[in-house]
Amino acid sequence: MSRALTFRNGVHPGDAKELTAASPIRRLPFPDEVVLPLRQHTGAPAKLLVRAGDRVERGDMIGAAAGFISSPVHASAAGRVRSIGPWPHPSGGFEPAVRIVVDRYAAQMPRRRLVPDWEGLAPKEIVSAVQAAGVVGLGGAAFPAHVKLSPPADQTIDTLVVNGCECEPYLTSDHRVMLEYADRVYTGVRIMLRCLGIERAVVGIERNKPDAIETMRRAAPRDLDIEVVGLDVKYPQGAEKMLIKVLLDREVPSGGLPGNVGAVVQNVGSIAMLAEVFETGLPLIERIVTVTGPGVRKPGNWIVPVGTKLCDLIEGSGGLDDDASEIIFGGPMMGASVASLDTPVLKGTSGVLVLSTNETRLRDSHPCIRCGRCLEACPVFLNPQRLGSLARKESFSEMLEHNLMDCMLCGCCSYACPSNIPLSHLFATAKAALRRRPAA
Amino acid sequence: MSEPALGVSASPHVKGGDSTPTIMWSVVASLVPVVASAIYFFGPSAALLLAASCAGALATEMCFGQRGTRRLCDGSAAITGLLLGLTLPPGLPLWMAFLGGAFGIGFGKLVYGGLGQNVFNPALLGRAFLQAAFPVAITTWPVRAESWWSLRGDNFALPLMSPATQDAFSGATPLGLMKFEQTATSSWDLVLGTTAGSLGETSGLVILVCGLYLAVRRHLEWRIPASIFCTVALLAGGLHLLDAARYPGPVFTLFSGGLMLGAVYMATDMVTSPVTHRGCWIFGAGIGLLVIVIRLWGGLSEGVMYAILLMNALVPFINRATQPRVFGAIEAEGGS
Amino acid sequence: MRQTTPQQDLLRGLWRENPVLIQMLGLCPALAVTNNVENSLAMGLATFFVLCGSSLLVSLCKRWIPGEIRISVYILIIATFVTVADLCLAALLPDIHKALGAFIALIVVNCMILGRQEAFASRRPVGRALLDAVGTGAGFTLALVMLGGTREVLGSGSFLNVPLFGPSYEPWVVMILPPGGFLTLGVLLLGLAWWEERRRERVKAGGVPAGADMEPSPALGMSLSERASSRGDAA
Amino acid sequence: MSEERSGNIGDAQRRGLVGDEALPDEPAAEPAALGDEVSSLRMILTLGAAGALAGLLIVMVFNATLPAIEAHRAEAVRLAVTEVLQQPARYEALSVTEAGLVELPREDVQPANAVLVYVGFDEGGRATGVAVTAAEAGFQDIVGLIYGFDPQSGTLLGMKVLESKETPGLGDKIQKDARFVAQFAGARPPLEAVKRPKGEEGEIDSITGATISSRAVVRIINNSLERLRPRIEAHFQEVVR
């Protein structure tokens, strides 16, 4: 096979996955309290359905989807709603959230099947079941899964791209899922193929996970057209556009979606979750989180209820090291640092990374010397150098002319910048400023 | 569990290895062998001149730099001073070297707002100023000195005063010999550096090795020197084939004058070279072309400095023209 | 609309609205011929002559010049005076005439002169127009001599051809070459901007009334009463 | 109207030349008194009158200054010619044409192919040499010079640079370096600029650091002589006054 096994540009951060790559997925004990923000996904926040004092069972819907691109929120543990109000959110601010005091003595078992069995359902029915179960992408952005399963009529989808790259350093939850739940992944693939009405799936896995490639190859069902491809290790290999370029050699048009080139991309964790929802009959109320980093005593991959607070998660992982200095939700490249240990794990929280003072030592920022490394790093071929100097002068509209909107905030430019200029942060700020500005 | 003090910072939370001061100081470090060979060839004069030009550069940066002395730590002023010193003839009065360093930093860098904002290479701008201001002193090349310890000219001329011993010492560079007397210099002398010339331009081989080291460490954009060497070698080779008597061959062209120093250390100055790979190739080709034009058809025997300065002026234009095609942009729409 | 006093008309062009240093007009001669004081002075005076002559004439004749062809007539008048200046210089000071060369003829297109006609001489009484022309012309000459002085002192080590530093002075040849012209004026402007900035800071720090900002620089030897009167006008 | 006006002096006005005092304080400056329409005839008359006055003035000044200007020019020529012809007793301006060295009615209007030269004579009225002006590109710009040539001995009598913009301190030595200038007297063309003279005839020791300018001078003389020498040599003997 003469396929280029990677995309152009990108960066090579050390992957640091050895901390947890060998830790099997284990369940942590239920916490005393779960906090469920109503905004856990891309799109409109869920509409609140409960009031303080209400008794909820595990799997009860407490927030309803507010539109097509939205997703419901379910109680992840049986208990009583203590209060509803602003709560620290991984995005940095406070968001309305439902606090549930977990009932110590509840069975925490499903009363009845909340999600129907998928076999025998029409594709349309599967999609609405997926939405009702609150399934979203688990890779980070938490894009509602049912949207991906119902492409617009003008797009002809021919391939499902299964994203097993997990290119962010440190994180290993997808890796473990592929090792431990390969069959479940393929069940999910089967469901997705059914919904999309297509036959073909391509699995892309970075080569730093040879065991996962091996397992996935072996587990691939013979009746489906499935290809498992080992890819070069490079960040951001797992970005949709990069992955489609590598696996299908198609370039998603600027401003377009994978659907424009006939592909749907979903990461293995989300696909496994899709299958799990139908298997267990429970909506998305728990997920696998990698807790890792030099600042935590016992790193591992844990299954926890959505809404588990950071402090409980850390405690389950043996507590913080003495020189732990920063906690990040997500991977080190795109994840956001959180200030409060009360921040809850969301549906989209793929990992919690605890860095120690060694990694977070403040580095001086220097003037840009136009070395061009950001251009060499940018996977979408922007000119971050120019964008950065425009951002400094706040010429946002001129930044648009330089294709700011194609930036996916992958952080490669900041990573590569020898002058330590927070480029992707500047771009995020500029994008936010432009979004706030009334459309001109 | 006690609440630890948690920091919050913007993503990404990991960083690549290089930092700007690292790059700068590694360039300075790679200049050490070049400086050493300059001192080996030209004795105490070389050391004095380098010190004077560095002093000029650093003093100006210190007095007028925006954030005072802190900027000195990034090493860029030191590089400017060293590079300027390396382009000067060994017999130049020290005050001129000092003036050149001050001019380069002041008008080549600080008026634009300091490091990273300048358009012209400060060292070369300083050199061009000196060339225009003191055309005689800066084209006076010493002939071989009696002992290593003797000065190679009137380094200690009083400030604002002419050097006393100009004519007695004047020799000629290989390029001058070629241009004005049609006398070739042997390739071995050129490669080893046993010729007359500026402090840093004689030891082509040392510069090439240091440049390779920098390129391997990725502290230097290898495309620019590669492009310059290719262009110069091709053009010189072609012309040499046409008329061997009139046009010198590629080896002579590559190793004579300041081409090595210019291509490896001056043209690759990150601030004043294009940011795109395509731009770097164009930039290098432009320098190569201008070097050949000025050397062969111009009035000066050496044109590397002017070629780089002129291409520096074109860099904003090259950057505009070579904007990468954004991922997913329709081919027909082109770059912008 | 602001009324101006005769003093203001005369002094404005000298410094505060100096055609070269502040308004950046007539740069072509200001840079091209200022490689020594002698040429600068000659150029300044020739321009002074043309400016005064044409201002006077324009102001005298403004009544009879139809608006539509105004500019053409001005140019004609200016060109006439320039030709006169050119011929006189050639007759009286042939060496300087040779040194200035084509740049005497180029006084015609010095935007400063046409600008003064359009902005001032064509709207004001003869006396005022003349005052303004004298002030502007003197300001132009002053700027030229400043430039020429700097360039000659550094570039040739002399002032008005009198050597200043003895025979072993190493001249900065660049100063009498084109780059020296650009750089000298650039440095002069940097200096002015720096001085202006410092003055503004002093004003801010010392609590001097804001009106003081508008007054012409005291460095030009205005008496205190004049300063007071001009401040009164400006306010 | 005022829009159009600002367009006319454009650049100057846009950059604040007009300043604050230019506000239309005196609309009288506009020819309002004459009504809105100004007839074309009036315009033409005004322009014509202005032009006529201008012409008159210029002609007057021209006539007044002409003698002085002519005198300066003649003096400059005299200085140059006497220098490069080694102090002839007198000299005359003649034209080199195909017919030989002839006198033309006007010095400043030369027919095609004719070149103005100055022929010097000794006391006895014998022609001693010709002074020729020539100009070509030098290092910076055109270098104009005059040289004296003695066709009988075939040697140069002298050279003087009349016009150059060569680099001060380097290139302008072709004008100021007496040693360099002196070499031309007695040199036998065709000349050659060399770095280290070997004592051959026609060698000119070029100025250190100003090789290009030195070579330019040599080239200008060589080229000019190449063109004129046959004619001058053929007809030189005829010129006796």
Add this chain to the structure above:
Amino acid sequence: MSELVWIFLSALVVNNFTLALFLGLCPFMGVSSRVETALRMGAANIFVLVVTSLSVSFLNAFVLVKAPYLRIIAFIVVIASLVQVVETVIKKVSPVLFRELGIYLPLITTNCAILGLAIFQTNRGYGFFEGLAFAVGAGLGLTLALVLMASIREETELADVPSIARGMGLVLIIAGSLSLGFMGFAGLLSSS
């Protein structure tokens, strides 16, 4: 032929109108903040310079032989009216071109480069073709300087230029640096 090439190159780079002779400084300072504008201004300049050169050749050959002292007046009048005529013609013939160049044409009348060209051409006794080469070289030279300056100024807009250098001070220093760089072309093609 080589004479024409030298005249062209000399006007283009060696004795660049703007950077070495200081002609056309008004647009160089005023119209050089954007590259697009600079390009248009340059194009308009080339055009007017060529037209001027042609008419100056004509005037010198047929009209001014008799009255050299009327040179300045004749040139300026002819240039001014020519520009006016050209403007009108362009407006009629090609509104597109007029939109591109039109607004710059009147500014050019008072541009010293034009009259400078006329006078230099006369003083040096250039004929028709020499004048043409001179005009094209000078026009391209002006455009080159203008565009270089504009692209550099666009770059410095993003820089932290110290407050005292903002504006013309920096522009003049950039011009000086460019002028230093152009000194490298001295002696081009005349070194034989």
